[in-house]
Amino acid sequence: MTSTPVVPAALLTSAEVAAWYEASDELCKMISGDSFHYGLWQPGDLDEPLPARQLATRAQNRMTDFFCDLLAIEPGEHLLDVGCGHGSPALHAAHERRIQVTGCSISQAQLTEAARRATAAGMADRVRFGLGDAMDLPHETGSFDAVWALDSFPHLNDPVKGLRELARTARPGASMLVTFYTQRVPATDAELTMCRDAFAFCPLPTHDQVLGQIRAAGLTLEQTHDLSEHIAPTCQAYGRIYQDNRALIAEKFGTPYADTMDTALADTLTFLTDKTGYLACLLRHPAHS
Numbered sequence: 001m002t003s004t005p006v007v008p009a010a011l012l013t014s015a016e017v018a019a020w021y022e023a024s025d026e027l028c029k030m031i032s033g034d035s036f037h038y039g040l041w042q043p044g045d046l047d048e049p050l051p052a053r054q055l056a057t058r059a060q061n062r063m064t065d066f067f068c069d070l071l072a073i074e075p076g077e078h079l080l081d082v083g084c085g086h087g088s089p090a091l092h093a094a095h096e097r098r099i100q101v102t103g104c105s106i107s108q109a110q111l112t113e114a115a116r117r118a119t120a121a122g123m124a125d126r127v128r129f130g131l132g133d134a135m136d137l138p139h140e141t142g143s144f145d146a147v148w149a150l151d152s153f154p155h156l157n158d159p160v161k162g163l164r165e166l167a168r169t170a171r172p173g174a175s176m177l178v179t180f181y182t183q184r185v186p187a188t189d190a191e192l193t194m195c196r197d198a199f200a201f202c203p204l205p206t207h208d209q210v211l212g213q214i215r216a217a218g219l220t221l222e223q224t225h226d227l228s229e230h231i232a233p234t235c236q237a238y239g240r241i242y243q244d245n246r247a248l249i250a251e252k253f254g255t256p257y258a259d260t261m262d263t264a265l266a267d268t269l270t271f272l273t274d275k276t277g278y279l280a281c282l283l284r285h286p287a288h289s
């Protein structure tokens with residue numbers, strides 16, 4: 001019997017990540033909350049008799065609030081949201097903190113949905129979305145009071161370039177908040193390949209490699225928050241949301257697709273829970289301090 005050689009997980013281009021998001025847009029909505037970053041969970045949250053999507057969205061909004069607190073963003077200020085997804089973190093922050101937000105993403109499907117949500121929330125005048133690659137941002141130098149990238153860095157093939165771009169767009173003295181997915185336990189090539197295929201992630205760095213990327217970008221690390229304990233409940237909620245939508249997924253994409261997803265999603269969520277970490281880093285450009 002011949003064994004299939006395992007190909008090490010390759011770096012993805014932004015075009016490949018964008019194509020993955022365009023193709024997976026509908027599915028992403030059916031396995032996450034309103035946002036697509038990890039939630040901040042409190043004991044007993046998952047025992048509440050509410051739909052899993054509602055529980056996930058509430059925990060995600062709590063995490064968004066925590067990130068706003070870390071950035072200490074003030075009413076009237078302008079935040080750049082790099083990798084804005086369907087716009088919910090931007091809209092939540094704009095509503096709660098009375099700020100302006102510009103969101104960017106490489107996925108046109110996400111931007112269309114984000115603009116729809118902004119209009120529905122009556123906030124299209126101060127929350128705007130447009131195309132933009134984190135590693136080559138279209139925004140002017142020094143034009144934002146704060147910048148964040150929530151769960152978009154796992155997709156970047158050159159995180160140092162991404163960090164430098166975030167710093168370039170921030171005004172002197174501004175803070176930046178970036179979340180990183182890490183290898184908490186060393187991952188095999190097969191697991192990294194699974195993450196690339198399931199979620200379009202580039203190979204995940206270790207905690208020390210993240211610190212090296214921040215140093216290489218010339219940024220000062222002001223605070224690190226290890227939020228890894230919130231991965232497991234988020235993955236549990238995603239698994240439940242998937243089950244709630246499974247019949248719809250089978251109807252839309254076909255039963256063989258849903259059968260494959262049953263195993264692929266479960267394996268990937270188990271990997272994220274057992275072997276990865278979640279870091280939120282508050283950063284500052286030393287030249288701007």
Ligand SMILES: C[S@@+](CC[C@H](N)C(=O)[O-])C[C@H]1O[C@@H](n2cnc3c(N)ncnc32)[C@H](O)[C@@H]1O
Nearest residue numbers: 035036037083084085105106133134150152155
């Ligand atoms: C896991 S989702 C998180 C979305 C959003 N930040 C949230 O918390 O709901 C990752 C986001 O990063 C975006 N992304 C991936 N690669 C990117 C790149 N090179 N430049 C800009 N955005 C990117 C994706 O399109 C998606 O919006």
